[in-house]
Amino acid sequence: MTDKDRAKAYWKENIKYVLLLLxxxxxxxxxxGIIFKDALNTVRLGGFKLGFWFAQQGSMYVFVVLIFVYVRLMNKLDKKYGYDV
Known part of the structure; x- marks a missing residue:
């Protein structure tokens, strides 16, 4: 595999991860937070309706977790294609 082919494969897999996480x-x-909020509001979390909680805080927590997942995936991808230093 040439460097150009390896770089293309690396970038393609990187974009796949980004789109999945987004x-x-x-x-x-x-x-x-918006579409399923009525169904989620039947459940309470810490005294708040679950739909409200996701709209206010849950999406931020998930975003932070997804950052760590992305870092882990990229470290594995770097090793796979030999870009780790």
Whole structure:
């Protein structure tokens, strides 16, 4: 595999990870906070309705977790393609 092919494969896999993680964040923030809020509001978390909690705090927590997941995925990807130093 040439350097150019390896770089293309690396970038393609990187974009796949980014799109997947952005989709998860979209579902959690927009879906749970807006679209599914009526169904989620039947459940309470810490005294607050779950739909309200996701809209106010849950999406931020998920975003922070997704950052750590992305770092872990990228470290593995770097090792896979030999870009780790």
């Amino acid at each position: 989709f998860i964040w979209f579902i959690v923030s927009f879906g749970a």
